[in-house]
Amino acid sequence: MSVRVSSMSVLPPVRRDRIIAQLPPCFRKEAALHTKNDFNNKVRTACQEQRTGTVGRFKISKVIVVGDLAVGKTCLINRFCKDVFDKNYKATIGVDFEMERFEVLGVPFSLQLWDTAGQERFKCIASTYYRGAQVVIIAFDVNDVASLSHVRQWLEDALKENDPTAVQLFLVGTKKDLSVCVLLCFLDTLN
């Protein structure tokens, strides 16, 4: 017996906080990719006229998240996509994938988030997914200096597969809450 599956899938509406009508202001000027107040007029016009170079129905950007094992890559993505946090560690096997839909100036836009495994034995599989990224996020644990010292290697590996001049790079320190705990424990020992 053959079953026909309709290729038309009904997508849920884009989340309200994913509808972007104004250029989001930068968090801090020193750490900003841009310091403009609004979208460029050319961009606004192109969006109004739907001249945005679509890939299929959506414009898609690929983000890869790399970094040492257990630094919190999966948690970072889950917080962004689902606003959840799981304190139990489940190692990523190879890669995982999330798709986040946006609407920018009325134009559909999708962010592909590739969560890669930090474990050495999965590095080979994970690195086959690095190609074609527009954004590279390198995560390190602020409480683990070794994870920071490995950042250079993660960067080199990610850029081997991508055009370094066309990639947006982010370095993200994770587990800041624990660094406060470490400091408090240290202060406690002084009293």
Ligand SMILES: Nc1nc2c(ncn2[C@@H]2O[C@H](COP(=O)(O)OP(=O)(O)OP(=O)(O)O)[C@@H](O)[C@H]2O)c(=O)[nH]1
């Ligand atoms: N306290 C605290 N724990 C965190 C934070 N982020 C992640 N963790 C914990 O750190 C552990 C590892 O987190 P994951 O997100 O699975 O780490 P990962 O980098 O994806 O790990 P791999 O898939 O093995 O590369 C889990 O137990 C998380 O709960 C954080 O900001 N604060």
